[in-house]
Amino acid sequence: MNNDTIINTVKLTKYYGKQKGIEEVDLQVQRGEVFGYLGPNGAGKTTTIRTILDFIRPTRGSTTVFDLDTRQHSVEIHRRVGYLNGELALYNDMTGEDLLKYLGNLRGGLDWKYVKDLAARFQCDLPRRIQGLSLGNKQKLGLLQAFMHKPELLILDEPTNGLDPLMQHEFYDLLNETKKAGRTIFLSSHVLPEVEKVCDRVGIIRQGKVVAVETIETLKSHSIRQLEIHFARVVPKEKFSNLPGVRDINVQNNILTCTVVGSLDALVKASAQFEVVNIISHEPSLEDIFMTYYNEGKNNVK
Numbered sequence: 001m002n003n004d005t006i007i008n009t010v011k012l013t014k015y016y017g018k019q020k021g022i023e024e025v026d027l028q029v030q031r032g033e034v035f036g037y038l039g040p041n042g043a044g045k046t047t048t049i050r051t052i053l054d055f056i057r058p059t060r061g062s063t064t065v066f067d068l069d070t071r072q073h074s075v076e077i078h079r080r081v082g083y084l085n086g087e088l089a090l091y092n093d094m095t096g097e098d099l100l101k102y103l104g105n106l107r108g109g110l111d112w113k114y115v116k117d118l119a120a121r122f123q124c125d126l127p128r129r130i131q132g133l134s135l136g137n138k139q140k141l142g143l144l145q146a147f148m149h150k151p152e153l154l155i156l157d158e159p160t161n162g163l164d165p166l167m168q169h170e171f172y173d174l175l176n177e178t179k180k181a182g183r184t185i186f187l188s189s190h191v192l193p194e195v196e197k198v199c200d201r202v203g204i205i206r207q208g209k210v211v212a213v214e215t216i217e218t219l220k221s222h223s224i225r226q227l228e229i230h231f232a233r234v235v236p237k238e239k240f241s242n243l244p245g246v247r248d249i250n251v252q253n254n255i256l257t258c259t260v261v262g263s264l265d266a267l268v269k270a271s272a273q274f275e276v277v278n279i280i281s282h283e284p285s286l287e288d289i290f291m292t293y294y295n296e297g298k299n300n301v302k
């Protein structure tokens with residue numbers, strides 16, 4: 001831990017009665033990074049975030065944010081954090097504009113021009129009542145209220161929930177700008193390609209436990225992919241044997257299928273000897289990634 005550690009959780013554990021939320025979560029998020037928190041439904045992402053922000057109390061363990069203990073300094077921490085709730089509950093009777101001004105006034109010092117710029121980028125209809133807004137348009141308001149104060153730390157629970165691809169892109173651009181300005185982002189997701197696209201590092205949580213914290217490069221080098229290559233003509237299987245990282249090769253007529261771990265380089269180079277018509281890559285599912293770590297864990301124990 002050093003001064004640039006913005007979030008530090010130590011053996012953070014939360015039980016809801018007997019129901020496990022999270023167990024012994026150790027996470028360090030560094031200043032200026034985009035940290036992705038990846039896990040399937042029910043893994044413990046929201047529980048971690050709420051415990052970090054002191055909205056719920058841990059059963060055991062502790063957290064510091066900006067080197068301040070979250071139990072003792074939650075007011076100060078909340079002032080410096082932009083937060084997007086994963087289960088957004090907005091004030092239905094208000095318009096978007098009312099809500100943002102209300103929240104802005106609570107904290108003070110809101111730059112309304114910046115809010116309008118953000119609203120334009122995300123095509124938010126601020127004068128409209130929240131009640132009639134679609135899920136995606138509510139989500140955009142949620143994002144605006146998290147970003148509008150330009151906080152030094154953003155904690156975003158499933159920020160792209162409900163956003164269409166164009167708006168997702170706008171959000172990724174905003175993340176990049178935020179990062180370039182030296183601010184820090186912690187976001188949760190259950191979508192691997194998204195995390196790969198926008199994050200510097202990722203923590204993987206499964207059944208309440210963090211099973212890995214990796215840079216995106218390392219994560220990709222572990223990744224398993226199913227590949228299907230269509231050739232113009234029948235290819236000899238033996239040309240594809242013993243390629244590093246390639247297994248389960250099957251050649252039927254002009255179609256080769258296989259499993260590749262990590263880099264595709266050897267397979268692509270071997271394929272280039274023949275005329276390639278199409279390459280279909282099936283991205284690994286979250287479960288595939290978990291299995292990789294699970295198996296590695298078992299191998300380490302041996």
Ligand SMILES: Nc1ncnc2c1ncn2[C@@H]1O[C@H](COP(=O)(O)OP(=O)(O)OP(=O)(O)O)[C@@H](O)[C@H]1O
Pocket residue numbers: 016019020021022039040041042043044045046047048086190
């Ligand atoms: N208030 C609660 N009372 C009892 N159990 C809870 C409560 N909130 C969460 N849990 C349980 O804690 C575990 C973690 O839930 P959590 O909401 O943190 O997961 P998540 O990773 O955010 O999932 P999702 O992707 O669906 O949002 C789950 O087993 C869930 O059922």
Ligand SMILES: [Mg+2]
Pocket residue numbers: 045046047086157
């Ligand atoms: Mg959640």
